[in-house]
Amino acid sequence: MSLRTVLDGPNTRGTSDRFWAAFGLAVVALLGYPLVASTYAVANAALFLLYAILGLSLCVIWGYCGILSFGQVAFFGIGGYTFGIVGINLSTTTGTALGLLTGVGVATLFAFVLGYFMFYGGVRDVYVTIMTLVVALVVHTFMGQTAGSEWAIGEAALGGFDGMTNIPNLMLGGIELIDTAFYYVVLLVLLGTYLGLRALVNSDFGRAMVAVREDEERTELLGYDTKRIKLLVFTLGGALAGLSGVLYASWGNYMNPAVFGITFAALPVVWVSVGGRDSLLGAIGATYAIEWFSQQLSITGSEYALVVVGGLLLVTILWLPKGVAPAVADWLSEKQSSPSIRGHEEVAD
């Protein structure tokens, strides 16, 4: 099958017929979920799925290109706020569609400019990580002080720490995307993102990305423009995070500066670390599982969700540094292979 040759390759784990059969079943289950679940549960599931796009944005730049960004939430928040500004001012079908485009566009542009200054400025490794976090925190400071009436763009007040309210729902072809319709759109966007990223990481460009992750200097000496590769991947990550942010703003009809704060900024890092930084499906699964679990815990009135999430991150880094999905994949392939081929142990980096 020609599609499989595009989607399968050395940079993704699940490549067997069995994997694709299981994947198909999972998609069918997700498609059928609104038929059996309450509207409330479907709305929550939509939130977890749109968060998964934010998770993927970090997974592709960190896991496949070695750029650890702590500031993906900055693009997420900028996408969401921009959608809000455009959507509130033009709350028509074309208005929200324009909001979607502008939201993703502004987030992408912001990532491009930041990435340009960092990568072409020679900023590397831990310094990139810190700069991205500092950018998110500075935007947090900025949004926090926008409470006054002078901080309004058209009819959209930024609202300081109270946040921006009354953001309209996304509309598509005259249909307002709420509840089940919104869930299906998010699911399709996530599915498209996942498959698109699979095709990307298994393409020639994807192999160059992985080469940059493995040894940037050697890749450069082989004639690749590593700065350009990093900038493109970082910009793509910004676009995906921005898309996730637009969906988030439409989901809750609300944005507030906490999305730029240090606690929310930690979440994508937790999802991707726990899921497995070089496993796209691991990132999606971990996002869904961790957010679902946090919410179950909060519903019972417990305040321990963040303690558990932080502890989970710590435990993963200490004892399962590659994350859950690679460990599961190794375990499955070991179970299948004959004992004589077995023997490669998981090596901590």
Added chain:
Amino acid sequence: MIYDTLNLLFQFLDSFAFIVLATVGLAVIFGMMGIINLAHGEFILVGAYGTTLSYGAGLPLALAMGVGVLATTVFGLVLERTVMRRLYHRPLDSMVATWGLSLVTVQLARIGFGNTLSQVGTPLGSISYGAFSYSAYRVVLAGIAVAVLVSLYWLFMYTEFGTQARATMEDEPTARSMGVDTGRIYLGTFGLGSALAGLTGALYAPTITMTPELGASFLVEAFVTVVVGGSSVLVGTSLAGGFLGVVNATFTNLAGTFIGQVAMLLAAILAIRLLPEGITGLIDSWRAKRAEGGQ
């Protein structure tokens, strides 16, 4: 006019003190081990809470601050033994792991002590000159910041611990083969960094609102300064603190906190563009040139 100048001068002292004190604990650990401690803000939190709670229990302020520093030191030493030592030579992983620690600590502080603590009042009143007045405590903080830098200089340059620490930083295997107990040096340095973060928390406890997230308000300044300063703890931190202090004071004075932070961030990006190894790299290459010229 004179008041404007005085105001700017004191604003600079204030920014300088804040930047140096916010950074120094982080910089000691980063310079030594190459680890950026994302839980740095929570070390400050432990220092601030330790101070505020023991002051509330009736201790005099100076003693309460001592308790805050001690609590943070113990906190740091325990973490070094249990978590950090598994992560040496894995700088990115250690950042992620310390972020996990940070989430846990903030939330446990919230569960244990609620969303706010009753505050210690700012001591020492104010100094005034004509129509100008400024909190005396904030001037004292600037003095303490300088004293901390001087003591660190003495510690790293003139004590056996300092010599061994610099040797370990320079070349760990060689230092170990020369008989330096590098494990103990790492423990000591981590403890020192924690104590300094605790001191920052203790000193600023009377001036900031006691919430579980208070650590985050130190992070922008601390991270930017470490990035601009580079890996040399003392020279980097003091010069970067001075440089960023001027930038921050000027722009905060002109246009408020946010613009001050943005100006610092832009200055940092510019500084990295011009000096990829931070101020440390500039000084190293200057030294190398001078050594060549001398021969």
